[in-house]
Amino acid sequence: MRLNRLAFVFSTAVLLSIFVVIHGGVTSSYVRVAEPSEEMPLETFPPPAGLNAPEQVHITQGDHAGRGMIISWVTPLNVEGSNVVKYWIADSDGSEKKSVPASTSSYRYYDYTSGYLHHATIKGLKYDTKYFYQLGTGRSIRQFFFVTPPKVGPDVPYTFGVIGDLGQTYASNQTLYNYMSNPKGQAVLFAGDLSYADDHPNHDQRKWDSYGRFVEPCAAYQPFIWAAGNHEIDYAQSIGETQPFKPYKHRYHVPYRASKSTSPLWYSIKRASAYIIVLSSYSAYDKYTPQNSWLEDELKKVNRSETPWLIVLVHAPWYNSNNYHYMEGESMRVTFEPWFVQNKVDIVFAGHVHAYERSERVSNIKYNITDGMSYPVKDQSAPVYITIGDGGNIEGIANSYTDPQPSYSAYREASFGHAILDIKNRTHAHYTWHRNQDNEPVIADSIWLKNRFYLPEEETASVDSRV
Numbered sequence: 001m002r003l004n005r006l007a008f009v010f011s012t013a014v015l016l017s018i019f020v021v022i023h024g025g026v027t028s029s030y031v032r033v034a035e036p037s038e039e040m041p042l043e044t045f046p047p048p049a050g051l052n053a054p055e056q057v058h059i060t061q062g063d064h065a066g067r068g069m070i071i072s073w074v075t076p077l078n079v080e081g082s083n084v085v086k087y088w089i090a091d092s093d094g095s096e097k098k099s100v101p102a103s104t105s106s107y108r109y110y111d112y113t114s115g116y117l118h119h120a121t122i123k124g125l126k127y128d129t130k131y132f133y134q135l136g137t138g139r140s141i142r143q144f145f146f147v148t149p150p151k152v153g154p155d156v157p158y159t160f161g162v163i164g165d166l167g168q169t170y171a172s173n174q175t176l177y178n179y180m181s182n183p184k185g186q187a188v189l190f191a192g193d194l195s196y197a198d199d200h201p202n203h204d205q206r207k208w209d210s211y212g213r214f215v216e217p218c219a220a221y222q223p224f225i226w227a228a229g230n231h232e233i234d235y236a237q238s239i240g241e242t243q244p245f246k247p248y249k250h251r252y253h254v255p256y257r258a259s260k261s262t263s264p265l266w267y268s269i270k271r272a273s274a275y276i277i278v279l280s281s282y283s284a285y286d287k288y289t290p291q292n293s294w295l296e297d298e299l300k301k302v303n304r305s306e307t308p309w310l311i312v313l314v315h316a317p318w319y320n321s322n323n324y325h326y327m328e329g330e331s332m333r334v335t336f337e338p339w340f341v342q343n344k345v346d347i348v349f350a351g352h353v354h355a356y357e358r359s360e361r362v363s364n365i366k367y368n369i370t371d372g373m374s375y376p377v378k379d380q381s382a383p384v385y386i387t388i389g390d391g392g393n394i395e396g397i398a399n400s401y402t403d404p405q406p407s408y409s410a411y412r413e414a415s416f417g418h419a420i421l422d423i424k425n426r427t428h429a430h431y432t433w434h435r436n437q438d439n440e441p442v443i444a445d446s447i448w449l450k451n452r453f454y455l456p457e458e459e460t461a462s463v464d465s466r467v
């Protein structure tokens with residue numbers, strides 16, 4: 001009896017391993033223990049020294065084409081000069097400083113009152129130029145810099161970092177600093193779930209402040225293109241907080257009006273050779289809704305001869321073979337996937353699942369309720385779906401995958417890390433994923449992506465480079 005059972009287990013294992021070989025997907029043997037990641041205490045991030053010193057500085061693109069920058073910061077007091085950003089071209093003597101005033105607000109959340117949140121939009125910047133900028137007054141002046149992107153064009157190389165579900169644990173710290181050690185990263189595509197303040201009692205808003213201080217060494221110097229995740233909703237009826245996205249919308253401004261969006265939760269930008277569309281998994285997207293109408297119009301505006309790379313950023317993944325959050329992106333997939341295939345979207349970056357996964361180019365758009373074809377098939381007009389919710393937040397790793405690995409899943413690993421998307425020209429981009437346990441130069445997964453509009457050929461992953 002026992003032998004029979006062993007024989008059964010063995011033969012099942014053999015069958016499964018044959019299946020794995022046949023479909024070619026890889027489940028990494030690198031699997032972390034599922035335990036909460038340790039949060040860095042609030043005291044790790046004290047406010048900067050100096051009276052009314054500006055803090056939590058972060059920047060994002062401030063217009064549609066890259067000649068604008070939104071500078072955001074917080075001050076404890078709202079006094080004369082604390083809402084002004086001064087800026088100048090780095091390659092100048094600084095005698096011609098320009099200044100822009102910010103819009104300033106503050107919000108209350110349960111027993112917390114925020115500092116003064118300033119957002120200033122600088123417009124008319126020169127492309128491909130380094131600028132210094134200065135915030136604060138008196139002895140509390142702080143200075144930073146940024147580099148504007150090159151003029152939008154089809155063969156403009158550009159390197160994005162990709163991070164999701166970051167939080168503020170020791171693992172988050174490793175993710176952020178690993179990314180920062182890569183000298184090529186010019187801007188970050190952020191797939192949602194920022195501070196995880198809502199994992200603390202009464203959505204402890206001080207955690208939004210500490211998060212702002214934590215990411216400042218990166219986010220003050222290069223733009224983060226933000227997408228909102230479920231941890232940005234901060235809906236807590238039990239404590240009387242019923243306005244969804246209140247802290248996020250106050251703290252993180254994006255240039256949504258530049259793409260004719262009516263909400264900061266969905267918008268688009270052009271940057272170098274990429275057209276980036278940000279969607280909201282947690283706002284209505286069915287037919288007739290504002291997000292749906294906006295996306296329908298938006299996709300018609302994408303000119304691939306100007307921006308060959310069409311990239312979508314959304315929080316809940318559509319193709320996810322992890323047991324965590326399984327199929328949570330399904331209704332959005334059903335709604336939008338035909339458009340993505342029709343418009344030959346190159347890559348969809350999602351977060352939410354605290355692990356890493358890269359899909360084959362597949363679609364599941366033939367399905368209707370009567371034809372029975374309810375499975376994904378290879379489709380060279382479809383995007384590669386990448387789940388990058390592996391920033392390392394307080395909730396820990398998602399290490400339970402569906403078994404066997406489905407055929408649409410090319411590579412999956414339950415580790416923390418980040419990715420680099422290195423666009424070379426209109427046809428090729430080198431995509432790499434870097435796990436935290438290794439130094440940044442080590443590539444754990446990589447693929448030469450071929451542009452769907454200009455070179456819609458099948459790609460093969462660089463398996464040799466995996467370690």
Ligand SMILES: [Fe+2]
Nearest residue numbers: 193229230352
């Ligand atoms: Fe999430």
